[in-house]
Amino acid sequence: MKQSVKIFFLLLILPFSIISAQDTDAVVDQIVQEATENSQLERLAHELLDVIGPRLVGTPQQQKAHDWAVETFGEWGIEAENQEWGQWRGWERGITHVDLVYPRVVSLEAMQLAWSPSTSPNGVEAEVVALPDVADSAAFQAWLPSVKGKAVLISQPEITGRPDYNWEEFATEESITKMREERQAADRAWRAMIDRTGLSTRGIARAVEDAGAVAVIQSRWSNGFGVSKIFSAYTEKVPMIDVSLEDYGMLYRMAEYGDKPRIKINAQSKELGKVPTFNTIATIPGTENPDEYIILSAHFDSWDGGTGATDNGTGSITMMETARVLKEVYPNPKRTIIVGLWGSEEQGLNGSRAFVEDHPEIVEGLQALFNQDNGTGRVVNISGQGFLNSYDYIGRWLSAVPRDVRRHIDTNFPGTPGGGGSDYASFVAAGAPAFSLSSLSWSYWNYTWHTNRDTYDKIVFDDVRNNVILTAVLTYMASEDPEKTSRERAVLPMNPRTGEQMTWPNPRSPNRNGGN
Numbered sequence: 001m002k003q004s005v006k007i008f009f010l011l012l013i014l015p016f017s018i019i020s021a022q023d024t025d026a027v028v029d030q031i032v033q034e035a036t037e038n039s040q041l042e043r044l045a046h047e048l049l050d051v052i053g054p055r056l057v058g059t060p061q062q063q064k065a066h067d068w069a070v071e072t073f074g075e076w077g078i079e080a081e082n083q084e085w086g087q088w089r090g091w092e093r094g095i096t097h098v099d100l101v102y103p104r105v106v107s108l109e110a111m112q113l114a115w116s117p118s119t120s121p122n123g124v125e126a127e128v129v130a131l132p133d134v135a136d137s138a139a140f141q142a143w144l145p146s147v148k149g150k151a152v153l154i155s156q157p158e159i160t161g162r163p164d165y166n167w168e169e170f171a172t173e174e175s176i177t178k179m180r181e182e183r184q185a186a187d188r189a190w191r192a193m194i195d196r197t198g199l200s201t202r203g204i205a206r207a208v209e210d211a212g213a214v215a216v217i218q219s220r221w222s223n224g225f226g227v228s229k230i231f232s233a234y235t236e237k238v239p240m241i242d243v244s245l246e247d248y249g250m251l252y253r254m255a256e257y258g259d260k261p262r263i264k265i266n267a268q269s270k271e272l273g274k275v276p277t278f279n280t281i282a283t284i285p286g287t288e289n290p291d292e293y294i295i296l297s298a299h300f301d302s303w304d305g306g307t308g309a310t311d312n313g314t315g316s317i318t319m320m321e322t323a324r325v326l327k328e329v330y331p332n333p334k335r336t337i338i339v340g341l342w343g344s345e346e347q348g349l350n351g352s353r354a355f356v357e358d359h360p361e362i363v364e365g366l367q368a369l370f371n372q373d374n375g376t377g378r379v380v381n382i383s384g385q386g387f388l389n390s391y392d393y394i395g396r397w398l399s400a401v402p403r404d405v406r407r408h409i410d411t412n413f414p415g416t417p418g419g420g421g422s423d424y425a426s427f428v429a430a431g432a433p434a435f436s437l438s439s440l441s442w443s444y445w446n447y448t449w450h451t452n453r454d455t456y457d458k459i460v461f462d463d464v465r466n467n468v469i470l471t472a473v474l475t476y477m478a479s480e481d482p483e484k485t486s487r488e489r490a491v492l493p494m495n496p497r498t499g500e501q502m503t504w505p506n507p508r509s510p511n512r513n514g515g516n
Contacts, residue, residue: 024400024476024477024480027329027330027476028400028401028402028473028476030328030329031325031326031329031330031469031472031473031476032402032469034325034328034329035321035325035465035468035469035472036465036469038328039321039461039465039468040321040324041317041321041461041464041465041468042461044072044317044320044321045309045313045314045317045456045459045461046456047068047072048065048068048313048316048317049307049308049309049313049455049456050307050456052064052065052068053304053307054093054302054303054304054305054306054307054308055300055301055302055304055308056091056093056114056301056302056303056304057088057277057301057343057344057346057347057350057514058088058089058090058091058272058275058277058515059090059091059092059093059304060092060272061092061304062277062300062301062343063275063278065300066082066278066280066300066341066343067082069280069282069300069316069320069341070082070280070282072320073280073282073320073323073339076323076324076327077327078282078283078284078323078324078327078339079282079283080280080281080282080283080339081280081281082278082279082280082281083278083279083280083281083355083358084276084277084278085277085278085279085343085350085351085354085355085358085510085512086276086277086344086350086354086510086511086512086513086514087274087275087276087277087512087513087514088274088275088277088344088513088514088515089115089271089273089274089275089514089515090271090272090273090274090275091114091115091269091270091271091272092269092270092272093112093114093269093304094118094267094268094269094270095266095267095268096110096111096112096241096265096266096267096268097110097123097265097266097267098110098241098243098263098264098265098266098267099263099264100247100250100251100261100262100263101125101262101263101264102260102261102262103254103259103260103261108243108244108247108251108263109243109244109246109247110241110242110243110244110247110265111228111230111241111242111305111452112233112239112240112241112242112267112269113218113230113231113232113233113240113241113242114230114231114232114233114303114304115232115233116233116235116239116240116241116267116269117233117235117236117237117238117239117240117269118239118267118268118269118270119214119215119238119239119265119266119267119268121268122266123264123265123266123267124214124215124264124265124266125262125263125264125265126149126150126151126214126215126262126263126265127149127150127151127260127261127262128150128151128152128153128217128251128254128255128261128262128263129146129147129150129151129152129153129255130152130153130252130255130256131152131153131154131193131197131204133193133196134193134196134197135196136196136198137196137197137198137199139196140196140197140198140199144207144208144211145211145212147208147211147212147213148211148212148213149212149213149214150213150214151213151214151215151216151217151263151265152208152213152215152216152217153217153218153248153251153252153255154201154204154205154208154216154217154218155217155218155219155220155248156186156187156190157219157248157249157252157253158219158221158245158249159179159182159183159186160179160183161245161246161249163225167179201234202234205234205235205240206234206235206236209235209236209237209238213238214238214265215238215239215240215241215265215267216233216234216235216238216239216240216241217240217241217242217243217248217251218240218241218242218243218248219242219243219244219245219248219249220242221245222446222447222451225443225446225447227447227448227451227452227453228242228244228245228305228451228452229305229450229451230242230303230304230305230306230450230451230452231303231450239265239267241265241267242305242452251263274513274515277343277344277350277351278343278351279300279340279341279342279343279351279352279354279355280300280339280340280341281338281339281340281341281355282320282323282338282339282341283336283337283338283339284323284326284327284331284333284336284337284338285336286333286334286335286336286337286479287332287333287334288334288335289334289335289336290335290336291336291361291365292335292336292365292366292367292484293335293336293337293338293362293365293366293367294333294335294336294337294338294366294367294368294369294370294475294478294479295337295338295339295340295362295366295368295369295370295427295434296319296322296323296337296338296339296340296369296370296471296475297319297340297342297352297369297370297371297372297423297424297427297434298312298315298316298318298319298340298341298342298371298372298373298423299312299315299316299341299342299343299345299346299351299352299373299422299423300312300316300341300342300343300351301342301343301344301345301346301351302346302454303346303450303454305450305451305452305454306448306451306452306453306454306455307454307455307456308454309376309448309454309455309456309457309458309459310375310376310442310444310448310449310454310458310459311373311374311375311444311448311449311450311454312345312372312373313459314372314375314376314459314464315371315372315373316341317464318372318464318467318468318471319339319340319341319372319471320339320341321468322339322468322471322472322475323337323339325468325472326472326475326476330476330479333475333476333479334479334480335367335478335479337475337479338362340352340355340423342355342423344510344511344514345373345422345423347511347514348510348511349422349423349425349426349510350510350511350512350514351423351510352423352426352427353426353507353508353509353510354510354512355426356426356427356429356430356432356507357507357509357510363427363430363431363432364432366427366432366433366434367433367478367479367481367484367485368393368433368434368435368474368478368485369424369427369432369433369434369435370435370437370471370474370475371422371423371424371434371435371436371437372436372437372439372467372471373421373422373423373436374422374436374438374439374444375439375440375441375442375444375448375449376439376442376444376448376458376459376460376463376464377439377440377441377442377444377460377463378405378408378439378440378462378463378466378467379408379409379437379438379439379466379467379470380408380409380410380438380439380440381409381410381411381412381438382394382398382409382410382411382412382435382436382437382438383411383412383413383415383416383435383436383438384411384412384413384414384415384435385414385415385416385417385424385428385433385434385435385436386414386415386416386417386428386489386490386492386504387414387415387433387485387486387487387488387489387490388414388486388488388489388490389414389485389486389488390413390414390415390433390435390485391411391413391414392486393478393481393483393485393486394411394413394435394474395411396477396481397473397474397477397478397481398411398474400473400476400477401469401470401473401474402469402473405466405469405470405473406470408466409470414490416490416492417429417489417492417504417505422436424436425505426507428505429504429505429506429507429508430507431487431489431504432487433485433486433487437467437470437471439463439467440463442458442460442463489504492504
């Protein structure tokens with residue numbers, strides 16, 4: 001933290017610290033001791049990620065996670081419930097098994113996408129073909145009948161499977177320059193080829209499905225790391241499969257060289273109709289100001305390529321463990337502490353938006369919300385989200401955080417209300433003071449975010465424990481603060497593109513009856 005900011009904090013919180021420094025130090029010491037000596041993080045992560053697994057909205061695993069959270073909170077003496085907010089398309093993943101059966105036999109690394117249709121119980125065998133480099137949309141339409149009974153590759157093959165850091169460390173300057181030029185040329189050529197079909201990638205998947213293909217194959221490589229970004233299927237009748245970079249490249253080369261590769265796919269899943277979907281809400285009641293609230297916020301759902309460890313298992317167990325620690329050392333808070341484990345964040349902040357819509361009294365009484373949702377790293381940035389006086393109260397609260405935790409943190413006051421990519425934005429849009437505890441990357445965006453490698457082993461537990469201590473102390477200070485937080489908001493700047501005055505976002509209604 002910059003020296004001037006540190007001095008500012010000390011001057012800012014002096015009156016508050018004189019009143020309560022001794023008591024505050026004692027509680028903070030207890031928080032640190034409980035969070036370090038009796039940490040439950042590893043156990044929580046194992047039960048949530050290894051045992052329950054990914055938590056795609058509408059799946060039985062998501063429901064198991066909600067039920068597990070309620071039970072776990074109950075074991076800690078914290079009241080919790082699952083609050084239904086809508087319905088979603090119910091779907092359950094089964095096995096995915098893909099084998100190359102000609103010109104040789106080998107099992108491939110592959111996974112059906114979320115909400116993918118399944119094959120028959122015995123699977124399907126088919127020749128693999130690649131998209132043609134057509135002259136125009138008419139030529140593409142003329143090619144489509146040839147895909148009947150085949151599996152179609154619809155992704156661009158990669159120039160190299162080596163991560164970029166390998167090239168940067170070992171390649172000659174000439175070699176890495178050549179690779180990058182070839183990659184750029186291949187990217188341009190692929191985009192031009194797709195444009196000539198007259199369809200988007202989604203449209204191509206639907207078109208080959210309608211033309212009788214038995215499967216659609218993709219590979220969405222996370223550039224530089226060799227992991228697959230795994231989202232939802234585009235198809236409605238045949239399975240859509242993601243294949244690893246290495247195996248996809250092999251299939252593509254075989255198809256291009258005329259080897260006529262054949263694969264056998266067995267992809268099983270179940271359609272479950274519309275199912276209810278929930279937020280898990282846990283509550284530690286306030287004793288002096290029970291109608292004022294601090295919310296510990298994290299989204300509980302995930303994509304299901306991996307097990308949702310850093311997106312957002314780490315945020316979820318941070319808030320659960322924070323509540324456990326506070327229940328042990330601060331069981332009678334002045335203000336009510338709520339843990340919100342939201343459903344369907346990945347589809348548009350639906351669970352938190354529904355909570356804001358359904359609980360205006362909590363939004364009105366919100367003292368502060370702390371949200372964590374960007375990976376396993378220790379928190380290094382807190383923005384005021386455009387609230388003019390956020391420097392005042394967040395400054396007071398941060399001053400009580402142990403130095404070895406807060407020394408990593410930069411602050412940005414008053415900040416702007418941007419960054420609506422997680423659930424705090426649902427509350428900011430409603431005018432309530434909600435803040436993102438933004439963490440170090442640990443290659444989140446290109447390694448674990450929405451990939452098949454987002455698993456338990458990627459968690460850095462020392463950093464997560466750091467975040468528990470931070471969140472617990474901030475929550476304690478927000479609860480004890482004799483002042484109610486101000487909601488006065490900054491006047492936003494002019495939009496440089498349009499020249500018009502920017503405005504604060506309006507809260508949108510959640511999609512309460514969604515599906516794919």
